Amino acid sequence: MSELRQSVVVDRMVKRYGRVAAVDDVTLQIDRGEFVTLLGPSGSGKTTILMAIAGFVQPTSGEILLDGRAITRQPPEHRNFGMVFQGYALFPHMTVFENVAFALRARGRPNQEVGRRVTEALDMVQLGPYAARMPRQLSGGQQQRVALARALVFTPHLLLLDEPLSALDKKLRAELQLELKALHERVGLTFLYVTHDQDEALSMSDRIAILRDGKLVQFGRPRELYERPATRFVADFLGKSNFLAGRAEGPDGATLAYSCGSLRLRQALDGPAPPPGSPVLIALRPEKIAVVADAVPDTANAVSGRIAQWSYSGTHFHLLVDTDAAGRMTATVPSWRCRIEPETGRLVHLGWDPDATVIVTDDGAPPPGAIQ
Amino acid sequence: MTATAAAGAPSGRRLVLMNERTAYWLMVAPAALLMAAFYFYPLAEVLWISVTEPKPGLDNYAQLFTSASIRRTIVTTLRICVLTTAITILLGYVVAYVLVHASPRAQRWLFLGVLVPLWISVLVRAFAWVTLLAREGLINTTLRDAGLIEQPLALIWNEFGIVIGMVHYMIPYAVLPLYANMRDIDPRTVSAARGLGGSRFYSFRRVFLPQSLPGIIGATVLVFIFSLGFFVTPAILGGGKTLMIAEYISLQILDLLRWGLGTMLASTMVLFIFVLLAALARVVDLKRLFGAG
Numbered sequence: 122m123s124e125l126r127q128s129v130v131v132d133r134m135v136k137r138y139g140r141v142a143a144v145d146d147v148t149l150q151i152d153r154g155e156f157v158t159l160l161g162p163s164g165s166g167k168t169t170i171l172m173a174i175a176g177f178v179q180p181t182s183g184e185i186l187l188d189g190r191a192i193t194r195q196p197p198e199h200r201n202f203g204m205v206f207q208g209y210a211l212f213p214h215m216t217v218f219e220n221v222a223f224a225l226r227a228r229g230r231p232n233q234e235v236g237r238r239v240t241e242a243l244d245m246v247q248l249g250p251y252a253a254r255m256p257r258q259l260s261g262g263q264q265q266r267v268a269l270a271r272a273l274v275f276t277p278h279l280l281l282l283d284e285p286l287s288a289l290d291k292k293l294r295a296e297l298q299l300e301l302k303a304l305h306e307r308v309g310l311t312f313l314y315v316t317h318d319q320d321e322a323l324s325m326s327d328r329i330a331i332l333r334d335g336k337l338v339q340f341g342r343p344r345e346l347y348e349r350p351a352t353r354f355v356a357d358f359l360g361k362s363n364f365l366a367g368r369a370e371g372p373d374g375a376t377l378a379y380s381c382g383s384l385r386l387r388q389a390l391d392g393p394a395p396p397p398g399s400p401v402l403i404a405l406r407p408e409k410i411a412v413v414a415d416a417v418p419d420t421a422n423a424v425s426g427r428i429a430q431w432s433y434s435g436t437h438f439h440l441l442v443d444t445d446a447a448g449r450m451t452a453t454v455p456s457w458r459c460r461i462e463p464e465t466g467r468l469v470h471l472g473w474d475p476d477a478t479v480i481v482t483d484d485g486a487p488p489p490g491a492i493q
Numbered sequence: 494m495t496a497t498a499a500a501g502a503p504s505g506r507r508l509v510l511m512n513e514r515t516a517y518w519l520m521v522a523p524a525a526l527l528m529a530a531f532y533f534y535p536l537a538e539v540l541w542i543s544v545t546e547p548k549p550g551l552d553n554y555a556q557l558f559t560s561a562s563i564r565r566t567i568v569t570t571l572r573i574c575v576l577t578t579a580i581t582i583l584l585g586y587v588v589a590y591v592l593v594h595a596s597p598r599a600q601r602w603l604f605l606g607v608l609v610p611l612w613i614s615v616l617v618r619a620f621a622w623v624t625l626l627a628r629e630g631l632i633n634t635t636l637r638d639a640g641l642i643e644q645p646l647a648l649i650w651n652e653f654g655i656v657i658g659m660v661h662y663m664i665p666y667a668v669l670p671l672y673a674n675m676r677d678i679d680p681r682t683v684s685a686a687r688g689l690g691g692s693r694f695y696s697f698r699r700v701f702l703p704q705s706l707p708g709i710i711g712a713t714v715l716v717f718i719f720s721l722g723f724f725v726t727p728a729i730l731g732g733g734k735t736l737m738i739a740e741y742i743s744l745q746i747l748d749l750l751r752w753g754l755g756t757m758l759a760s761t762m763v764l765f766i767f768v769l770l771a772a773l774a775r776v777v778d779l780k781r782l783f784g785a786g
Binding site for chain 1: 679681682684685686687689690691692693699700703704
C-alpha cells in the first residue's frame with residue numbers, strides 16, 4: 122500500500138479509562154476516498170476511535186496520522202475534519218443557514234463566499250428552501266441532512282459519522298443509506314462511519330473494521346468478511362451462522378475431513394490443513410444449506426433431523442432443525458426453492474458443499490441475541 | 494344513565510362531587526387563611542397606610558419626585574444593586590460553568606461549597622466580613638505587616654464593603670438558575686463547533702454563551718430583585734454611612750415614625766419588582782427557572 126494512498130492511519134492506539142482499555146492496540150489504515158465502517162457492539166471502542174481521530178479523545182498511547190503526519194496532539198479545530206454527531210448536535214439557536222455557515226465563519230470567509238457555499242451545500246442535500254428555519258422545525262431526516270451539509274461545506278479532509286442514522290425509523294434509514302453512499306461517490310471524500318448495525322455496514326462500506334472489547338478483530342471488504350469470517354465472533358455478528366465443533370482427521374484431496382459427533386464431514390481447504398486430531402470450529406451460513414425431504418442429498422456433507430420450529434417471511438422459510446449428530450441447526454431456504462411443506466416434527470435432510478463452510482477461530486461466546 | 498333515573502334518585506354522583514370539592518377547599522383552607530392573615534392583610538395594610546398617613550391622598554408618593562434624600566437613597570440602592578448583580582452574575586457564571594463540566598465527584602464537592610453559605614445566617618456572614626475587612630481586620634493587618642500599605646485600606650463602612658457582602662450572599666442564587674440552564678445545553682454542540690474549526694473561545698462565544706442566555710437573564714433578574722431588599726448586610730457593612738432603601742424605610746418607620754413615607758417606599762418597591770417579574774416572564778419560563786416542572 123503506497124504512503125500516498127493512505128488518508129488516515131490509526132497506529133497502535135490504546136485508550137484507557139482507569140484500568141479499563143476502551144481501545145486496546147488498534148491499527149487501521151484507511152485509504153483516500155474510501156468508505157470505511159467501524160462496526161461492533163456497544164462498548165467495543167468504535168466511537169472512542171472515531172473521537173480520537175476527530176480530536177475529542179486523547180489516546181493513552183499510539184498515534185493518529187493524516188497523510189503520514191502525526192496529528193495526535195492537534196486540537197480538533199485544526200484538523201479540518203467534518204463530523205456528523207449521533208443526534209446531530211445542531212446549534213439550536215441558529216437557523217439552518219447559520220448552522221451550515223458556522224465552519225466558514227469560523228475561518229473568517231467573506232460573506233459573499235459564505236452565502237454561495239452554504240447555498241450549494243444546502244442544495245446538495247435538497248434543503249435549499251429550509252435555510253431560514255430553525256433546527257427544531259425540521260424532521261429527523263432533515264436535521265440529519267443539515268448535519269451532513271454542515272460537515273461538508275468546508276471541504277474537509279475526511280468525514281466522520283457517528284451512528285448518524287440510529288435515531289431514524291427503518292424506512293427512512295434505508296433511504297438515507299442510499300443517499301449517503303451516493304454522496305460519498307459524488308464528493309469523493311474519505312468517509313469513516315461508526316455503527317452497530319451490520320446491515321448498514323454491509324450495504325454502504327468499501328471496507329469494514331469489526332471491533333470487539335476494544336480490539337480489532339477483522340478488517341476487510343464486506344463480502345470477504347461475510348464469506349470468510351476469521352473468528353466465531355465475526356461469523357455471528359455479521360449475519361448468522363451455525364457452528365460445528367469437530368476434530369480434524371486429515372486432508373483428503375482439496376478438502377479437510379473432520380468428524381463432528383458421529384458425522385464425517387468435509388471442509389474445503391485453501392491453506393495448510395490443521396494437524397489431525399486438533400479441534401476445529403466450522404461456521405455454516407443458514408442460507409447455504411439445502412433442505413431435502415425425501416432422500417439424503419447428494420452433497421458431500423449431510424445430516425438428518427426433525428423440524429423443531431419454522432417461520433415464513435414471504436421471501437424465505439426459516440427452519441430450526443434438531444439433528445442427532447450436530448444439535449440444533451438453522452436453515453434459511455428461499456421460498457421459491459422450498460419444495461417441501463414445512464411442518465413441525467417432520468424429518469428433513471440438510472446438505473451443504475465443502476466450500477460452503479469456513480474454519481473460524483473460536484474467540485468465545487457470541488454476542489447476546491445471536492443464534493447458537 | 495337516563496334523565497328520569499338521575500332526577501328520580503337523590504343524585505348520589507353529584508353529592509360525591511360536591512363533597513369532593515368541599516373537601517379540596519377544606520384542605521387548602523388552613524394554608525389560604527394563613528396566607529391571607531399573615532401576608533395579604535399586612536400587605537394591604539401597608540398599601541393603605543401609604544395613601545392615608547399623615548393625611549389621605551398621594552402626598553407620600555409625590556415625595557418620590559421631590560425629596561432629595563429619597564432620590565439619593567434610590568440612586569445609591571440602584572448603583573449598589575447593579576454593581577452587585579453584575580459581579581455576582583460574572584462570578585456565578587464561572588462557578589456554574591465549572592460545575593457543569595466537572596466530574597460527578599467534583600460536582601458534589603462544588604455544590605456543597607455553593608450551598609453551605611446558604612445555610613449560614615446572613616448576620617454571621619456579615620460579621621465574618623467585618624473581621625476580615627475592618628481597619629484592624631485580617632486583610633489590613635496582613636498587608637501592613639507585609640509592608641505593602643502604610644494606611645489601612647477603606648474596605649468597609651462604604652459601598653465597597655456592602656458590595657462584597659452582597660455578592661457573597663447572592664452567588665448561590667446566581668449559580669443555581671445558571672447551572673439549571675447550562676445542564677440542558679448539549680455538550681456535543683460545543684464539540685461540534687470545535688470540530689468545525691472554531692477555537693475554544695469562538696465556540697464558547699457563538700455556541701455555549703447564546704444557549705446560556707435564558708439562564709443569564711433569569712439569574713440577573715433574580716439577583717437584582719433580591720439585592721433591592723437587602724437590609725442586614727448593608728446595615729452592618731455600610732456602617733450607617735451608606736443608606737440603602739430597606740434601611741431607609743426601617744429608619745422612617747422605626748426611628749422617625751413616618752409611617753406614610755416608609756410604607757409608600759415599600760409599596761413602590763413591591764410594584765417595581767412586579768413590573769420586573771412581568772417583564773422577565775415575557776422572556777423566559779418563570780416556573781422552569783425557579784425549579785418547578
